[in-house]
Amino acid sequence: MFQIDFASRIPIYEQICTNIIKLASAGVLKPGDRIPAVRTLATQLGINPNTVAKSFRELENRGYIYSVVGRGSYITEALSENSAAKLLAVDEFKGACENALNFGVNKEELIKIIEDTFEGGESID
Amino acid sequence: MFQIDFASRIPIYEQICTNIIKLASAGVLKPGDRIPAVRTLATQLGINPNTVAKSFRELENRGYIYSVVGRGSYITEALSENSAAKLLAVDEFKGACENALNFGVNKEELIKIIEDTFEGGESID
Amino acid sequence: MFQIDFASRIPIYEQICTNIIKLASAGVLKPGDRIPAVRTLATQLGINPNTVAKSFRELENRGYIYSVVGRGSYITEALSENSAAKLLAVDEFKGACENALNFGVNKEELIKIIEDTFEGGESID
Amino acid sequence: MFQIDFASRIPIYEQICTNIIKLASAGVLKPGDRIPAVRTLATQLGINPNTVAKSFRELENRGYIYSVVGRGSYITEALSENSAAKLLAVDEFKGACENALNFGVNKEELIKIIEDTFEGGESID
């Protein structure tokens, strides 16, 4: 299904969340689809079931999946092909934003970049 | 000089790093400038000197300051007001911006994120 | 695993770094291998866990190991038996050798230095 | 006379020692020459006289200079043009030697390099 980067500092449970979102962005997982059982996925990835369970709990909290006892976990409408990619893009944008702030780029500069981007982008269509 | 947010999940030593980078990016600290002594800053911020020392070590590893025993710590050229790091941050921001545009995030959403970021981050005062 | 020379002027944390590098260069530790936990090693060596943690952080900065919370620390590819670092060390040695020759240091003197170095350093046992 | 690198981690007093040895290697300072007074040199270099005094003490301990109260410090025969360069070369060689040891280069390899170097080098003459 996907791989865990054990060398990464990003918690495994978070990598699982991101990967499921990515699979949804790619259209591999669609709303209503059943995702693998906790134990199955844990075995596949070679990690502790508790860790997988934690990521499912996290995804459920965010409203991206819902779990039914005894049946499994399912993708919700909130994690459709387009919304998933959008979520990742927004996350990346947030990170870049904070980074820019730290290096003293001022707000106006950033807003100008946004406006340039949107102007250029919209005229292409 | 700046304030530490003890309620934040971001480690104190990292907050110190970020704040020094911000001060340099804002032009308050210039290359060659001496930054306050470990113990002095620790007292000012109301934290343990070891924590301050840790952030100085971190900044030194990143090449932003250099420390000399018996003399103090100094800002390097790498941390000038218009450093390469700043340009990189702007570039990354541009990329994230385009990506967000491609995935249909609208302009207002992005501007809101910027405003949230700058609100939370601007504790330099 | 190895011994710390408490009488040495070389910081303990640096001795740990060096010893791990030596073990890896000797092929005892291979890329992917897990190194002992901070607390375990600290107990074995009879030192404070913080000191061990510091050396692990240092090794991680140099790219020789990577640490993951909850899992442990692992040797990276950069620290393989025939790593680039080793080749670099050999190159540096060659340069120093030629330089010594140019300044009239005689062969016996150099060989004596080598023997002194290897005598002091070979506490891997 | 020479410059101090304040950004370097090498203690200033040691930089002074090395620089005086270098000047002797270059033939600028010859045995019997008087080296500048502690206070003069301190002012020139922009450092504390205590630091200069310490390096002079160090050089005197190594037998490279001798100081006469009220008259100044003088280069000894031990620091002649050739011997000085040799000392530096030996120091560099020692460092390279330790480094090679750390990366698991074995003694025989190093000795082979030395022999190759001396073979190649002596036939050039």
Place this chain on the structure above:
DNA sequence: GTGGTCTAGACCACA
């Protein structure tokens, strides 16, 4: 006085 090293504790998130 400066930063660097080390110890002996504590609490946290993650697995």
Place this chain on the structure above:
DNA sequence: GTGGTCTAGACCACT
């Protein structure tokens, strides 16, 4: 159990 962060002390070499 793992590593990461933080505090409160101490001693050291260097300026």
